[in-house]
Every structure is written in C-alpha cells, then in structure tokens.
Amino acid sequence: MGGGDQKVRIWNMKSVSKDNQNDDSNQTFLATMRDHFGSVNCVRWAKHGRYLASESDDQAILIRERKAGSSTSEFGSGEPADIENWKVIMTLGGILQTWVDLSWSPDDSTLASGRLDNTVHIWSMTNGICTAILRGHSSLVKGVAWDPIGSFIASQSDDKTVIIRCTIDWSLAHKTEGHWSKSVCYVSCNFVINLLFPCLTCLFFHP
Incomplete structure (x- = not known):
C-alpha cells in the first residue's frame, strides 16, 4: 500500500478470512519502504512476486526486490x-516525468x-x-494493462479513448472512442471492452 506519507507498506493477508477480516491481529506487518520523496500514487507487484514497482509525486518509478534477511525500522518512527x-x-x-499507472507484462520482463504527457512508456527490466514511447492519446493516460499472454497492451485516457x-x-x-456512451464494443483482436460509465478510471484485461 502506498500513501501520502511517501511510504510503501506491506502486510501478509494470508491469515485474513471472511470471518476475521476486521481483526487486526490477523494482519501481519512485513515491511515499510521509505525511498520516495513524494506521495506514492501507485504500487504494483510483478507476477512472480519477487519485484515491487511504485511510482510517486517525486517523479520516480522504483523497482524493489526482496533480499535475504530482515531490515531495520526508521529510528523514532514508532513502527x-x-x-x-x-x-x-x-x-x-x-x-x-509524472506517472499515473503501472502495469507488468505477464512474464515480468517489461x-x-x-504519463500525464499523454504517452505510455515501455521499460526493459x-x-x-x-x-518504446507509445503515443496516440490527446490527454493524460489514466490506465495501462497487458493482456494475460502478453500479445496486446491497452491504455485508457482522459480523452475518452481506449x-x-x-x-x-x-x-x-x-x-475505441467516446466511451461515455453506454455500450459494449467488440474488438477485432477478440477482446471485449465494456463501456458503461461516463469516464474510465481503471483498466484491466479479463483472464
């Protein structure tokens, strides 16, 4: 979880069930990451779980990897x-460079x-x-998503296009343009885009 305090925190949620999901004692705290210098806006796990990506108002995307052993808490933080x-x-x-959303490729290689400048950047891990820098939107890119096998990538923008x-x-x-109308669009690459709301704020491919 990322927040306005510039930190990323991780909890182990395995022990949380339907019956005890409100019991804090079942949520094990694992780590706090303090490397950003601005509010953390997006956090994404790599599919294999070894890497963690986060982006912040400090205009940096940080890629972290879990190392052996444990870390130390910040002195005086009370954490x-x-x-x-x-x-x-x-x-x-x-x-x-201000980023809005992050998405890992299915094989975690990319x-x-x-970005707020209407583009999608592709990074080699x-x-x-x-x-690559992907252009085509006329307003900020609010969401990016890979399809489950990595053959396609989708981006949605404030310009009301996918x-x-x-x-x-x-x-x-x-x-696809004009997704403020209530409709369903069948895409030639065998994907279906459900366009049911005045504006899109999140984008995912169905497995």
Missing part, C-alpha cells in the same frame, strides 16, 4: 521492525507506465532502459 528486506534495484523515470496495441511491434490494433 515495528521490518520482517522482510526490500531494496531498490532500479530507478526509472527522470526530471519532470513494465508499462502511463533487464537494464532499466525505455525501449487504445489497444500489438506488443510485437507496438502497432495499433484497435482504438
């Missing part, structure tokens, strides 16, 4: 000591990030290099 040890292994982004691209060459597969 419990960390059980898990998470370290930053990669920093993506740069000056004047991270997509939506091998070296942290931006390998763009689906083929990941093999980032070519346009489909663009």
Whole structure:
C-alpha cells in the first residue's frame, strides 16, 4: 500500500478470512519502504512476486526486490521492525516525468507506465532502459494493462479513448472512442471492452 506519507507498506493477508477480516491481529506487518520523496500514487507487484514497482509525486518509478534477511525500522518512527528486506534495484523515470499507472507484462520482463504527457512508456527490466514511447492519446493516460499472454497492451485516457496495441511491434490494433456512451464494443483482436460509465478510471484485461 502506498500513501501520502511517501511510504510503501506491506502486510501478509494470508491469515485474513471472511470471518476475521476486521481483526487486526490477523494482519501481519512485513515491511515499510521509505525511498520516495513524494506521495506514492501507485504500487504494483510483478507476477512472480519477487519485484515491487511504485511510482510517486517525486517523479520516480522504483523497482524493489526482496533480499535475504530482515531490515531495520526508521529510528523514532514508532513502527515495528521490518520482517522482510526490500531494496531498490532500479530507478526509472527522470526530471519532470509524472506517472499515473503501472502495469507488468505477464512474464515480468517489461513494465508499462502511463504519463500525464499523454504517452505510455515501455521499460526493459533487464537494464532499466525505455525501449518504446507509445503515443496516440490527446490527454493524460489514466490506465495501462497487458493482456494475460502478453500479445496486446491497452491504455485508457482522459480523452475518452481506449487504445489497444500489438506488443510485437507496438502497432495499433484497435482504438475505441467516446466511451461515455453506454455500450459494449467488440474488438477485432477478440477482446471485449465494456463501456458503461461516463469516464474510465481503471483498466484491466479479463483472464
């Protein structure tokens, strides 16, 4: 969980069931990460669970990996000591780059990030290099999502469009416009976009 205090926190929720979900004693605190210098807006797990990506108002995307052993708590914070040890292994982004959403590819080799400048950036997790910048929206990108097998990536924007691209060459597969109307759109690449609300704030592919 990310928050306005510039921190990312992790809890173990395995012991939380329907009957005891309101019992705090069943929620084990695992770690606090303090590497951002602005409010944390988005946190995304890699599919294999080894990496954790977060983006913040400090205009950085941080990639963390769990290391062996435990970490220490911040002196005077009053927070419990960390059980898990998470370290930053990669920093993506740069000056004047404000990110809105993050999405891992199914094989965790690539991270997509939506920006306020109407673009989607594609990052290689091998070296942290931006390998592609996807344009086509006329307003800020509010959501990005990969399909479950990694053949397509979708982005949705404040310009009321959803763009689906083929990941093999980032070519346009489909663009849906005017999703303020109540309708269902069948896309040629065999995906269905449900357009039921005045504006989209979140985007996911169905498994």
